[in-house]
Amino acid sequence: MGNIEENNTEATILEAAKRVFLRKGLFGARMQEIANDAGINKALLHYYYRSKQKLFEAVFKQAFGLMAPRINNVLNSDLELEDKIISLTQNYISFVIKHPYLPSFVIQELNSNPDFVATLISEDHFPNITVFRNQVNQLVAAEKIKPIDPNQLFINVISLTIFPFIAAPLLKGFTRLDDKAYKQLIEDRKVEVSNFIINAIKIEK
Amino acid sequence: MGNIEENNTEATILEAAKRVFLRKGLFGARMQEIANDAGINKALLHYYYRSKQKLFEAVFKQAFGLMAPRINNVLNSDLELEDKIISLTQNYISFVIKHPYLPSFVIQELNSNPDFVATLISEDHFPNITVFRNQVNQLVAAEKIKPIDPNQLFINVISLTIFPFIAAPLLKGFTRLDDKAYKQLIEDRKVEVSNFIINAIKIEK
DNA sequence: GTCTATAGCCAGATAGAC
DNA sequence: GTCTATCTGGCTATAGAC
CATH class of the missing domain: 1.10.10.60 (Homeodomain-like)
Incomplete structure (x- = not known):
């Protein structure tokens, strides 16, 4: 055992x-x-x-199946927006630290085969941002947060979470950080990213 | 003529x-x-x-040469931080709208050949964020903006600017926007992104 | 189910005529 | 410099023994 x-x-x-x-x-x-x-x-x-193609598809399906539900669960939870953003970024960064190649793999493949997205959408667990969208619109209407298009906010969340993994070599070059320092910087983003986003939308009292 | x-x-x-x-x-x-x-x-x-490899390298070099100096010029200009962020995001998004495949091409290649970054760094026009870093640190020390690590801020700027191009098919799927609507959303980001970032770091009076 | 050997194809690279 | 024709190697895929 x-x-x-x-x-x-x-x-x-x-x-x-x-x-x-x-x-x-x-x-x-x-x-x-x-x-x-x-x-x-x-x-x-x-x-x-x-065939190679079929093997590849099996890999892709599993990879996407690991990533997507994780977003979807948080998006449709009954958390308040602020906690939802914290949960999304923290959990997702932690997850991708363990699977650093997943995002660029999925994104690359979807770029060379964009029509495949249509197939994915129809499947279970494909992220649905309807709840999130309503939540944001309500808070904006109630003047609890600054005006922002929910789609833009969602894209900002995903961008800040995932891009540092996809572009790691480039960003290491820009920042002149070695592997260890960059790893620490990513680690710090578990809290930095949600702080940044919440600062951007909250209305100061 | x-x-x-x-x-x-x-x-x-x-x-x-x-x-x-x-x-x-x-x-x-x-x-x-x-x-x-x-x-x-x-x-x-x-x-x-x-050879194919040499032809590819010629293409890569030109592609990178189009992207990098554009960042570097703004980073080292004498603009104030806020204007620098506006200039970076607006100009870069406008530029990438015209060359939508450039970012993922460069990033993909650097991912499969990370050691190549070392070569690029030693060349002219490779972005240097020293000036930007000092600028941010000074503003933080003077309590003109909220405390933030300059590296994190820089990565946030680049992430918000570039990621929506790299992950376009995926993000179209998430937001359920068609090509035209997504194009408009990107267009809106020319101003949305800098607003978002500035909101995140500025100290309200 | 697992292996060896090989078929068959395709793409990068070159030889050589013009 | 530009073309046609061809070589060569490497890779996916399969046939067939065990």
């Missing part, structure tokens, strides 16, 4: 494929590399997943 | 390569497609640029 080693080839392949596809993308990845990483034979990849 | 048609094969190739690489990436792009797009023979690509 304790060492629940999944001795399932199919799952082993998927894990290896995730590691390789996330770093190299669909075209950059090599089936041989995935096989090596999984410690199994290349032919088995096709035995279980038929 | 007026129709300065560059009848230069080398430049024609670079333009075509830019169009294809920006949309497909290094591995997704096909030399044949670039040749077709340029209206010339595939062998000529190799005649002028030796």
